Each structure stands twice: as structure tokens, then as C-alpha cells.
Amino acid sequence: MPLTAITPADEDLIGADREYLYTLNFGPQHPATHTTLRLILTLDGETVVKAVPDIGYLHSGFEKLGEDLDYNQYITIVDRMNYISPVANEIAWHHTVEKLLGIEITPRCKYIRTILAELARISDHLLCIGAAALDLGALTAFLYAFNQREAIYNIIETASGQRFHPSFTRVGGLAADVGDEWIAQVRQFVRTFPKAHADISRLLNRNRIFLDRTRGIGVLTKEEAINFSCSGPVARASGVVRDLRKDEPYLAYDELNGSFKVICAKEGDCYARYLVRMEEMIESLHIIEAAIENMPSGPVNVDVNEKMTIPDKTAVYRSIEGLIQHFELFMWNRRWETPVEEVYGANETANGELGFYIVADGSGRPWRARTRPPSFIHFAIFPHLIEGHLISDVPAVLGSLNIIAAELDR
Amino acid sequence: MALTSWLPDVLVSRIDYLASLLRKHSLWPMPFATACCGIELMATASSRYDIARFGSEAMRFSPRQCDVMIVAGRVVMKMVPVMQRIWLQMPEPKWCISMGACASSGGVFDTYATVQGIDRFIPVDVYIPGCPPRPEQLIRAILDLQEKIQKTGTIDGREFTHRESYEGPTALACELAAEKTIVAPGDYRTASRLRVPLN
Amino acid sequence: MPVNFDALRHRFGEVFTTSQFRDNRRLILPAVHAPHVLLPLLQCLKEEYGFDMLAELGGIDYLGYPQAQDRYAVVYGLTNTQTGERLFVKAYANDPQPELPSVTGLWRGANWLEREVYDMYGIRFIGHPDLRRILMPDGFEDHPLRKDYPLRGYGERHNFSPVSRAES
Secondary structure (H helix, E strand, O other): OOOOOOOOHHHHHHOOOOOOOOEEEEOOOOEEEEOOEEEEEEEEEEEEEEEEEEEOOOOOOHHHHHOOOOOOOHHHHHHHHOOOOOOHHHHHHHHHHHHHOOOOOOHHHHHHHHHHHHHHHHHHHHHHHHHHHOOOOOOOHHHHHHHOOOOHHHHHHHHHHOOOOOOOOEEEEOOOOHHHHHHHHHHHHHHHHHHHHHHHHHHHOOHHHHHHOOOOOOOOOOOHHHOOOOOOHHHOOOOOOOOOHHHOOOOOOOOOOOHHHOOOOOOOOHHHHHHHHHHHHHHHHHHHHHHHHOOOOOOOOOOOHOOOOOOHHHHHHHHHHHHHHHHHHOOOOOOOOOOOEEEEOOOOOOOEEEEEEEEEOOOOOEEEEEEEOOHHHHHHHEEEEEEEEEHHHHHHHHHOOOOOOHHHHO | OOOOHOOHHHHHHHHHHHHHHHOOOOOOOEEEOOOOEEEHHHHHHHOOOHHHHOOOOOOOOHHHOOOEEEEEOOOOOOOOOHHHHHHOOOOOOOEEEEEEEEHHHOOOOOOOEEEEOHHHHOOOOOOEEOOOOHHHHHHHHHHHHHHHHHHHHHOOOOOHHOOOOOOOOOOOOOOOOOOOOOOOOOOOOOOOOOOEEEE | OOOOOHHHHHHHHHEEEEEEOEEEEEEOOOOOOHHHHHHHHHHHHHHHOOOOOOEEEEEEEEEOOOOOOEEEEEEEEEEEOOOOEEEEEEEEEEOOOOOEEEEOOOOOOOHHHHHHHHHHHOOOOOOOOOOOOOOOOOOOOOOOOOOOOOOOOOHHHOOOOOOOOOOO
């Protein structure tokens, strides 16, 4: 959109002369680490009078691709939405697909997916806090956070072979089972993470500069949070006590209900959102610890005879049933038989409620795969949050909302 | 620089060697990070795979102060004028690394909005495959670029003046012909200086 | 205590059908009734039944779907934050000019979601304060998620001039 001067409505301004307002383009390419989003700020000196977001600079047509790929292939696309915690997106997608198909996954798969989802949550919060701190000038917190994320990448690489975008879940289970080395790595992570977390909180929690820059900035009240459809840490920091892991339990969360708490705050400013994320990481660690100690054994995929999940490679090469079941799920005109229905399924990811609305038409590909993106909804409240603040508060508020451009634009 | 036109070649080649040696060891990247590859770029800049060891210490976000533009992530059609404008704002000598499958060829996203390779619109020097490429691959690409600079670099950028033709992919058989493509009206040409269009 | 559909039917008449699949309860408004009933129905659900959060607003194009009566649908996913109950209201619309009333007066979060549905499908929302394209470039003329728009587009994605090395 060409850059035009924004003329705010009359009631927004004090004074009849508007020519002192300065329009600043916070371009799609900008120094803050929040990729491609654009803000057109109208400034009165250094105070932001109005902020108009302009998005779409990363809109790649994900939902149109959803109509072209099948239920297993689409995880490659869904991975690339919230690219900070890709496994969580895959788990949410297959949660909805399994809800549509009516499949109940095995207990071992539930526990492994829970551990991966919580690791993804820790990874997301680490990057959000690291990037928010980097935008405010604290480079060391960023490096500490990325160091821990490398440990999480190692764990995901052991499970699936790739650091991120693992494409690990499948309809009815996972791509492969995890071994003892993975369990040992997760245990090692559980042991070493609290120290790194303490390092980051020692750097930032009572840091005078960080407090001055985030306390009282970008306040979101509880009624506004509900009205604007916020969810996740953004809503919980404003007092909305809602967490899908406790309210609509899925995976192994109802069995692990006692091992974690839901962290909420009252003030709703950037500092509250930062604290909620820091504490949520510790609660996630408790969930991982409980899950890894209580992991059930057994198969990780549902029974192959239900014709929903891909059989083992040895069965494919050595038995005729395995071969038939394999090509029934891969051949272009066969695949799953789905009910001609639509379903909405949501997970609590690090950013908020990530939901998928799938319309199925009986064939193996979705008719419509709609994503309910939490970043999109949270970016819409940004103009409301930034009004009246200084321009140096713009990266603070942006960082606290955890806007991920690929989920924003899809 | 007019100096190189009258100095003897033996001296010019020494000056070129020295200039390329200094330039290749301090390539300041302009991180044009759009999507997931941007996270691997950030991971490469962090403490485990430190890209500062190779001279890319300062990730300046201002194009006027950078040498290498690392396009990390998919580029969509709304972003192409922005990318071209930033490329034109960089002072010479400058190079471009196209990081990842999406920047090199469109990647997984063969859709109405994603550009199938940024080399259709800006000149690229090094391509990195991968989705996302591992940080080691990005470091390898920086080293490859350093080798390229050493072998072809000149002190006054003479190696760029010869590259006048379009270097990107040529039209494939199934691409739409020029008279059949629908032009989306709107000012998409603000970034590039207008020239004779391709075919 | 879940919403009593009979009470709603008593109040609004026989304008909607209800269904349930897995744990999603749905209220379906066909295209003939949707423009008139949608806004009062959602207002009643928000104010009297306590559905204070709009969790989801998405568009669907049913061109070619088995047994579809109307072409476009917009799904409103409502959540009651006090009880945790969810309800999905589906309103249909038809060509040539699909229109639905806007719910931005009830939930401010619907602002951008409706803009996205307009951008992707072309459904206009009456009463929306700022209905313009949000994800596609401003000069773009088509609505990409419609079923008659091809996946790879009509060539708009490559409609730019390249920059060569010598002149940059």
C-alpha cells in the first residue's frame, strides 16, 4: 500500500492544527526481530498518536495448499506457520484430524506428544523472551535463550532427524518411536534447564532498565482481552483464567493434571506477559518431568488394521497386507475415507489457542483447512495497546505479544 | 576508480587481491529474514555456530552499512518491491546469498503468492538448499562466498559491470505467455529503475 | 449447562437447524435467513447466554461440495469463558453479491477476521468500519481462496521487473 499520511479522527487530537504530526514507516524490513510486518506510525514528537498495521508481506497461500495436500502431507505446511515451535503446530493439526476421523491414539503416543508439545512451548517462550530482550538491548539474554533452544533442537533431532520442521506426527501416531537415547536426553534437559532459566531471570527480572521499559506499558484489561479474542499468555497476563490444557484436556493433560498450574497475572502490561511466560516454562518443565517418568510402553501408532496409519516398513516390504495398507494411504485417488463433516479442534500452544477448522468431503484431502491463528488476533490489538506511548515502547509491546509473521499471514 | 585504468596490470592485480582479502573477511550481512530460515540465521549468529568467527560480526539492519544481503525465507509478491528497494539501497560491492529452498526456488510453496525463486528479480551469488538449511550450511555458504570474492573481486567493482544480462531462470514451457498473464494493477515498480522488460 | 436450542427456536422461529459432530455443537443459518437473523441471534447468544469470546471466524467456499445448497459460509466459533462451553454458528451466503452483517459491534476481535474473509472470498460485511484487503496487495483483484481461483494464480506473482547486476 503506498505510503499516505494518516489523518486521525478529530476526537483523537488535542489542538486543531494537525501538521505537526509525523508519519513514520516501521517498514516490513526493520531492526526489530519480528520479521515481516509493517506499521505506519503517526507521531506527535515521540508519542504515538495512531498506529496502522499493514500485513500480508508473508502471505504464501497456506490455506489454499491445504486443499491440495492430504492429511499427512499438510504437516509440512503447518510446521512452517509458527516456526518457533513447529512440533506444536503438527500436534494441533493431527489432534483435529484425529478428532475428525474418530481415532483414539495410544497412551504412549499421547505422552510423547505431550512431551514434545511442552518442549515446543519452552522453545517458543525462550525465543519470545530472548527476542523481546534483544529488541530492548539485552543481548546476553538472547544468547542464553538460544543456547537452551539448541538443547531442545538436539532432542527433536534425535527423535525425527531434523532440528526444526520435524514433520514428526502422522495420522494415528508418530513417524517413528523414540528410543532410550531420547529419554536420556530429555532427562538431561530437565536437569540442566532450571539453571539457565535462573540465569535469564537474574538478568531481567529485577533489572532496572527492563522494568522501566516494560512496566505499565501496553496495558490490556481483562474485558478487552476477552472482547478482542485473545488467548494464551497475552490473555492470562490480563487475568483471563483460561487454559485449554485444563479446560478441554487433550493428549495426556488430564492424567498429568496435578503436575502443573496455570499462571495468570492481573496487570496486563508487558512485564506481566514476560513473567507469565517465564513461569510457564517452569510449569512445562514439571509436565515433562512427570511425563518422562510415567511414560507407558506399548505401540506408538494405532492398530494398522484400522487403515488409518501407515504400517511399518518391514511389514510393507515383507507382507502383502502391509503393502496394500501402505499404498491405500499413499495412492493419489485412495487415502483416508473421512466423514463428510466439519470439525474444529484447538490446542493450547505457546502463543495461545491454535485451532484448525477442517471441512472434509469424504476424500483424503481436506476441502478447507482453516487455521485460527493466535498471532493474527493478537496483532489486531496492537494499535489499541500502543496509543499514547512513546515510539521506544513499540518494540517492547511488539515483543511482548509474540507476533510470528508466518502465522500472522499464512 | 580511474587509478586502475592506467596502472600496470601487475600492480592492479595485487591491489585487487588485497582489497578482496580485506573485504571477504569482514562481510557484514544484511539479514533479510522473512520466515523460518530467519530463525536458523539467528541461530547461526548465536553462540553455538558463531558466524562472527568468519567476519560477519555486525548484523546491521540498515542496508546502507552492509555488504551481503542474506535473503532467508520465502518472498511473496507483496514483498518483492521491498526486497528490490533494499537491494538497490546497498552500496557496492555487494553480494546476495539466497538461503533456503523458498528463497532459491519457491520451496514447498508453489502458490499464487510466493515468488518461485528470488533470482527472478535480484542477482544472486550463492544459493543454499535446505528447509531450513542447517547453520553449518550457512557457514559453508559464507565461506564459498569468500572464495568467490577472493577469486573474482576487484577493488573498484569492475566484475559487476559485465553482468548486464538477466541471470535467473528462463521461462519454462508451462509458464503463461506475456499476453495471457493478468497484471494486478498497482504500483509494483517503485523499487526498481524501469528498464526494458524481459521478452 | 449447555444452550437450550428450543428456547432459541421459540424466540427466533424456525430459521436455523442444529447439528452436532464429535464435541462441536452447531447452529446453521441458511442464506435466505442469515442476513436478518444473524446479528440478533449472536447478540442474544452473547448477552443472554454468556458467549463473551469470539474464538474463530472463518470462511468456506462450497462450490462443488457434495450436497451443498449455498456457496459461501462463514463460521463463528463462540466461547463462554465462564463455563468453557463452545458453540459454532454457521451463516451461509450466495453469489452474485455475498453479504453478511458485521459483528464488530459485538466483538472487536472480529475486525481483522472479517477483513480476511473479505480478502479471501469476497464476502462483504455490512457495517464493518474498515473493509479492505488485509493479506493480499491492495491492487489485487481476485479473491484467492475461492474454488475457481487456481492454486498457482494467473501469473501475478512474477509480474515484476528483474534487476540485473550491472545496474544495481
